[in-house]
Amino acid sequence: MSTPDPAADPATAATAAARADELTKTYGSGDTLITALDHVSISFTAGEFTAIMGPSGSGKSTLMHCMAGLDTPTAGHTYLGTTDLATLNDKALTKVRRDRLGFIFQSFNLVPTLTAAENITLPTDIAGKKVDQAWFDEITGRLGLTDRLTHRPAELSGGQQQRVACARALVSRPEIIVGDEPTGNLDSNSSAEVLDILRTSVDRDDQTVVIVTHDPKAASYADRVVFLADGRIVEELRDPTVESILAVMSRIEEL
Numbered sequence: 001m002s003t004p005d006p007a008a009d010p011a012t013a014a015t016a017a018a019r020a021d022e023l024t025k026t027y028g029s030g031d032t033l034i035t036a037l038d039h040v041s042i043s044f045t046a047g048e049f050t051a052i053m054g055p056s057g058s059g060k061s062t063l064m065h066c067m068a069g070l071d072t073p074t075a076g077h078t079y080l081g082t083t084d085l086a087t088l089n090d091k092a093l094t095k096v097r098r099d100r101l102g103f104i105f106q107s108f109n110l111v112p113t114l115t116a117a118e119n120i121t122l123p124t125d126i127a128g129k130k131v132d133q134a135w136f137d138e139i140t141g142r143l144g145l146t147d148r149l150t151h152r153p154a155e156l157s158g159g160q161q162q163r164v165a166c167a168r169a170l171v172s173r174p175e176i177i178v179g180d181e182p183t184g185n186l187d188s189n190s191s192a193e194v195l196d197i198l199r200t201s202v203d204r205d206d207q208t209v210v211i212v213t214h215d216p217k218a219a220s221y222a223d224r225v226v227f228l229a230d231g232r233i234v235e236e237l238r239d240p241t242v243e244s245i246l247a248v249m250s251r252i253e254e255l
Helices: 008-014 059-066 090-100 116-128 133-142 156-173 186-203 242-254
Strands: 016-027 034-045 050-051 074-081 101-105 176-180 208-213 225-227 233-236
Touching: 016 059, 016 101, 016 208, 034 059, 034 208, 034 233, 050 059, 050 186, 059 176, 090 101, 101 156, 101 242, 116 133, 116 156, 133 156, 156 186, 176 186, 176 233, 225 242
Parallel strands: 050 208, 050 225, 101 176, 176 208
Antiparallel strands: 016 034, 016 074, 225 233
């Protein structure tokens, strides 16, 4: 179950929102050496929704973290646009993560002492930039948060907290939104709300979204699903359905 290497195509690389070339990540050494990523090359097209799936320990979260500059590869290169993240010092890398990426995590990562509005604008405030109020109003209205902006996280449901996290990721208009199991702590209705938000951001706002998920239903919202096993890309689906995702996962598990 091999798949062509999209990052090897110069035309694809030139239009990619992010890409990895021969990305390798290992932990330990000698007899305890663990290879989390094994020479992975991949490209994420701008304006597209990609889901990354695979069995536990397949390397999907490691790939996400390396691509987003949250972890350092052992070998290979990761690019955000044309920026090679390996060439950046810690200060420059922090600035890239803050200014060019939007993050949505399973645990929401909201500051409990801040209101919803303050949590949404926090990265923009830290960057010393002015919030685009019209865009803020559109995003919070679209996400059904207008009447919740003065509430603190403890006063919000899990689904509302994750919508605040989505708004925080969207409000700065990042180049890419990355989500690590963004629906992992949500019930089915709240999960659908969050996935609809991400799907709409791609379709309406030409946003680029990449998520790691174990949930076939969540992955079916994507334009493309990439499957990892043992640190390598082993399959890819376009226009996925829950049924086609389950079929691929079953084949991977059999191997």
